[in-house]
Structures are given as structure tokens and as C-alpha cells.
Amino acid sequence: MWSYERRLQYPINIKEPNAKIAQIIISQYGGPDGELAASMRYLSQRYTIPYNEVAGLLTDIGTEELAHFELVGAIVHQVTRDLSMEEIEKSGFAPYYVDHTLALWPQAAGGIPFNACEFQSKGDPITDLMEDMAAEQKARTTYDNILRMVKDPDVCDVIKFLRAREVVHFQRFGEALRRVQDKLNEKNFYAFNPAFDTCNVKDNK
């Protein structure tokens, strides 16, 4: 289960409204490499991971991603909450505004709605952890791209924090992958699913 802490993981106090950057940053809310997909990916994968420490890592990172989902939501909210009608029309924000006013809705920057097909939960620890490492790198690349386009220091500060967390998660998933591989039969390293084909796991030989 979960309980809520009523504070942000990282402080956000943005002074300037900016509808242009809202349309870019929302991709990390509900886009293909966004925080919602990240959280749902890890929290869904953890049930079939046969090793406690790896299931624990997926739970803890999946939980931190929920806090990041809130951070991205807070950025988008703060850069849109004081927009004038004129700014909405001039900045290209009108197609989003007509459907959602100033509410948060998980979508990619290109307008594609959030979809569970943006992540996989395969039931094979090697496959899943490889996906997780790739996902952290894809999110890091997206934050790099955002930092090339966004200049507001109040926004960049938070994006840099989120970017750094992707790097740490990649490192931890890499360690988890090594722990899983250490338990495999060295002759059949990548050919079997250690969550399903238990006969090829070292411990059960």
C-alpha cells in the first residue's frame, strides 16, 4: 500500500507563465518515456521477479517515479495557471486548452494520449531489467532535449534534478541485472526465462 507525503520531492516555485514549455514538458507526464509510464512499468513488473531484492528495488523506484510524476505535474501546473486567453491562443496551447482547460492530462508533447503500450511487463527478469535500463536512458535523453529548449532557471533546476535521478536509477537497475545474472547457469545466460524456466536456474539444477 501507499501513503501520501504532502510535500514535493524537490521544491518548485516557478514565477513566469509559459505555455510553450508546458507543451514540451508534459511529455514527461504522460509521454512514451515519461514518469507515469516509468512508475507503471516497475510497479507492474515486480510481481513476477523471483528475487526479493530486485522486487524491492522495482517497488522503491516505482514509488519514486510517482513523486516525479507529481513534480512534472507541478511544473506544468505552475507554468500554465496564470495564462491569459491571449497567451493561450498565441503560444499554440489552444488545442490542449479546448479539451482540458488548464487541467493536467497525461499525453505526449505531440498530443498522443498516455497508453500502456508505452512500456512492457514481460515476466522475464532479464528482459524486464534490460527494458528498465533502456527506459531510464530514454527519459534522460528526453530531459537533455528539454534542457536544450527551456531557458527559465526555475524550470531547468527541477529538470536537472529529474535528469540526475534517471542516471542513478540506471545504475541501480544495472546492479539488479548483475544480481539476476549471477544466479543463472553460465552456459545458458540469455536463452531462458528465470521467472518461468526454473530448471535452468543455477540454484535448482
Added chain:
Amino acid sequence: MMRNSDMSKAALLHEISKVDFAVVEMTLYLDTHPHEREAIAYLNHYVKLKNQLEKEYSYKYEPLSVSLSCESDDNKWMWALAPMPWEGGCR
């Protein structure tokens, strides 16, 4: 300009963020290094500090969680009345 009481509120919340960062970071580290005693001691130190600071904040200002709401005002349900963090209210 911030009033003096607001400033200490912001400073305390900032301190909680810093301490919590150590807790989050060390939790993930220990998930993949569960036998490192030095890391366990480090985490324990910051968990205790976080609990203490969150209790103090919840007593002085508003509760940070339902579990800490007993530290707050008995006359009104501060969990419902406190500002939401995404408004920049909890600064």
C-alpha cells in the same frame, strides 16, 4: 517579502527535502547492496533525522502525512486545510 515565521517554515521544509534525499538515495543503494553495514548506519541516521524534522514541521505548521496529523491543531483538521505542495504553498 516573506515574514519571519514563513522563512523558518521554508527553511525547515528545505531541510526535510535534503534529509529525505539522503533517505531515498540510500534506500535504493541498499536494495542492491543489502549487506553493507556502513550504508545501513548512514540510512538509519537520516531516517531518524527525517522523522524528527517531519514531526517538528507537522507540530509547528501543518501535517506532512495523516500519520503526523496528531501533531497538529486539535480544533481543526489541518490535513484538509493545508495548502497543496504543487501550488508552491509548502515552500
